[in-house]
Amino acid sequence: MSGMREQSPQSWPVIGRSSLVVRIALLAALIALAIAPQPAHAYAGPGAGFAVLSSFWAIFVAFLYSFYALATWPIRQLFRFVRRRNAYGKAKFSRAVILGFDGMDPELAERFMNEGKLPNLAKLREKGTFTKLRTTFPAISPVAWSTFMTGVNPGKHNIYDFLARDTSNYLPFLSSAEIKGPKRHIKIGKYSIPFGKTEIKAMRKGTPFWHWLGKAGIFSSVIRVPVTFPPEKFSGVLLSGMCVPDLKGSQGTFCLCTTRSSSDKFREGGVRVPMERRNGVCTSYIPGPDSPLAETAGNEMRVPFEVRPDAVAKQARIVVGSEKLTLKVGEYSEWIPVAFKAGLGFTAHGICRFYLKEVSPEVEVYVSPVNIDPGHPDLPISHPVTYSIYLAKLYGPFATLGLAEDTWALNEHVLDDEAFLTQCYSNHEDRERMLFDALDKTKQGLCTCVFDTTDRVQHMFWRYLDEDHPAAREVPRDQRPNVIPELYQRMDKLIGRVMEKIDDDTLLLVVSDHGFKSFARCVNLNAWLHQNGYLALQDGKTESGDWFDDVDWSRTRAYTMGLNGLYLNVKGREKQGIVDPADVEALKVELQQKLNGLQDPASGEIGITGVFITGSVYRGPYTENAPDLIVGYGAGYRASWDSVLGKVTGQVFEDNMKAWSGDHCIDPRLVPGVLFSSHKIVAEKPHIADVAPTILTLFGLAPPAHFDGKAWSLAAQES
Amino acid sequence: MPALLAVKLFLLTSPLAIVVVLSIVIGLLMVVLFGYTSNQKAIGIAKDQLKAHLLAVRLFQDQLHVVMGSYGRILRGTGRYLRLAFMPLLYVIIPITLLIVQLDRYLGATPMTPDAPFLLTVKVSNSETLNDLSLDLPAEIMMTAPAVHIPADNEAVWRLSASKSGVYEVKVIASGHSVTKVVRVSPELSRVSPVRLRGHFWERMLYSAEPALPNDSPVESIAVNYPERAIDIAGYEMNWIWLFFILSMVAGFIFKELLGIKV
Secondary structure, rough: OOOOOOOOOOOOOHHHHHHHHHHHHHHHHHHHHOOOOOOOOOOHHHHHHHHHHHHHHHHOOOOOOOOHHHHHHHHHHHHHHHHHOOOOOOOOOOOOEEEOOOOOHHHHHHHHHHHOHHHHHHHHHHHEEEEEEEEEOOOOOOOOOHHHOOOOOHHHHOOOOOOEEEEHHHOEOOOEEEEEEOOOOEEEOOEEEOOOOEEEEEEOOOOHHHHHHOOOOOOOOEEOOOOOOOOOOOOEEEOOOOOOOOOOOOOOEEEEEEEEOHHHHHHEEEEEEEEEOOOOOOEEEEEEEEEOOOOOOOOEEEEEEEEEEOOOEEEEEEEEEEEEEEEEEEEEOEEEEEEEEOOOEEEEEEEEOEEEEOOOOOEEEEEOOEOOOEOOOOOEEOOOHHHHHHHHHEEEOOOOOOOOHHHHHHOOOOOHHHHHHHHHHHHHHHHHHHHHHHHHHHOOOEEEEEEHHHHHHHHHHHHHHHOOOHHOOOOOOOOOOOOHHHHHHHHHHHHHHHHHHHOOOOOEEEEOOOOEEEEEEEOOOOHHHOOOOOOOOOOOOOOOOOOHHEEEEHHHHHOOOOEEEEEEEEEEEEEEOOOHHHHHHHHHHHHHHHHEEEEEEEOOOOOOOEEEEEHHHOOOOHHHHOOOOOEEEEEEEEOHHHHHHOOOOOEEEEOOOOOOEOOOOOOOOHOOOOEEEOOOOOOOOHHHHHHHHHHHHHOOOOOOOOOOOOOOEEEOOOO | OOOHHHHHHHHHHHHHHHHHHHHHHHHHHHHHHHHHHHHHHHHHHHHHHHHHHHHHHOOOOHHHHHHHHHHHHHHHHHHHHEEEEEEEEHHHHHHHHHHHHHHHHHHHHOOOOOOOEEEEEEOOOHHHHHHEEEEEOOEEEEEEEEEEHHHHOOOEEEEOOOOOOOEEEEEEEEEEEEEEEEEEOOOOOOOOOOEEEOHHHHHHHOOOOOOOOOOOOOEEEEEEEOOOOOOOEOOEEEEEHHHHHHHHHHHHHHHHHHOOOOO
């Protein structure tokens, strides 16, 4: 009887082996019955298996994590206590919350507060502090926020503008970070396979104050503070902000896919991609980064997509990869994942949004710059790298590009006012969600978040606030939208919700990096330098191309590029320099004297109210990388669009006809930022550099000696 | 051509090959069906939220309130995810259950082999009937031991043996009523029915491959103890259902990735 089974004692006897199958099926069913409200009867294929396994896995991992966190918490606390003493022992607050509103203007804030439009800011003014906050030279966001976080002047953090110039070729490069592909490649057939990591070098120097907090055992949540790319390690979490590139490596390149034939190129920030229509279906593509496997640059990867327009319903169905979406004219899609495949398994992961502009007679689709996918980041955009993944999983994909609001698309009339605002506020809502999550997670320590919406919206809609802006002269005054007052009211409501979340043991600071003024008139400083004999063009030329094309460097003593910097063509420094180092100081003074008070012949107003020799405003080891002079434009004026791009034109002054109608890249004395505080603070002429030492001091830490900022103190009754 | 024939023959007769092919096909079908019948967006969100809360535990491990809060959210999220994942299973549960039952007829047990003894167990309605119970065996099947009566269970057990391969009907005569039970003797893969039952609709659906016994018959069930089939995987023997479970999961995992279906 070997191999024979024992008789089963059940009511019908021989079920033994079959019962194994039944038991397995029943086991799956029982698990289902125990957890799901519907009866499940058997193992129903891999779906059930995955569901059960995934769930158990999630719970198991969570349990392990939690157990580890709980079990080791006392040990870690003890370790911290021994190593760093009691981190909060000398702190005046258990938490500091800093809300950064890029470009919030103190004069507008005061005006709207007095009009009763900003009750929460008014409450802060009444209960705590409201004052102007002096900004950096120049008053540009990457410069000012770098000073905010490091507590030092630009001579010590090395950021003077968005762009810096390469003295070997007079071309610009991004001042905040340098991204280099892997050095080694192996050639196999048509592929050149990269080996090693992409190298990302931070150009901003100095140490953000949250590093000092972390060293003392104080946790920080830092969200979208500009010039935090690449993210640096510290004790806390950080999501990088302004200066994070898009997937192409640019600071934002939108794409207009259109059936309308045009050979026009966008001046900046975007490309036009033809759309082919065949049998009612339009096909186009999203331009991506260059292939990492190509031997030469310019081998652009692309993601094709098709559009099926429905002129009657005024909508279109868009198919990109496995994603299918239907958009009405004037509607944005959600963030859509796109994968640029180079072959051999190399894929760049991005996200973008589609905006349907038109379906008849022509078909036009705007595609936002392809952002680095926060849920699958190909470049580090957060610290730890899992923080952006965490946020993406929690709230869905979000804009990661530094300058996420597509101002160029509005400038080029690819987006209209409404579409641009929709984009801005969509990004803003994502940021708000991140802030409130950080507030929930950071009950002790530092929580700081910078909102860019204030800057972008003021840049693009100042024309409606100005009495007589050239870009809005055709819009009757009574038809101008109240975009900027509404913007401030929206931020005020946000501040109100934050105030509800905090108690008296939390310090709330509301800061901006600079204020705002109208940008109605452009100043082409290169044109002025040309007309006054400091810059020479090739013989026969009256204008140059972008980036000094046709400039005769052998006869040029000074040039400008970027927003406020003026450079001398110094022998031994610039590749084709002609100014003797011994004559540099004299030339600086000469230019300062001639440019200071430069008058606009059309109106008689002063176009330049201050020219600053950088040696007198900067101190630090990186001063030599600074421009030689910083030009402070008067209110209503700014460097012209051409001048910024290193172009010499015939006219020095001209109207600014673009939607980009407000600006702050002027005389820094005219555009201070704001400082609101929930507690009364004592400070004489507070400066943005003071924030870092103030926070360290309030947490009981001594600011490092190299800080330029001075810590504010609390008013007597507060302390 | 002979190689092709050999492959075909292998596929038709090898239980391992059958389980592998079936697992892949069913893995694919189930994943596709799951994709069509589930709320893919909601499942995606539920899974993402779960991952987020797991990451939160790691990212904010020094903040005990975050760790404990996240743990609670993970438990709630798991419940939500399971609810979403099991909804579409209702659509596939009947066909897949029936399919597994049918496959089990072929793969769960091996038919008897010639000259190997086996047990035939007859359960009757009452113990008196045991005294009026006999077998009528075909010529190829012989009784190798006298019947053993177990009055406490109303059962009688015979030890039998078949002299050669074939499909035989063993006749059971109880109180003048006769009923039959198929006995399959074969070295090849074939459909077997381990039990014939009276009534018990669901049990018959799940465990029997023969028509029901007549309601007026005193016989409740006739069972043959076919040997359990074990499939050899690299020297490790396992029941086909485990192999099917593992392989269909692997296939499902591959197909869900290829097809972009969230499970």
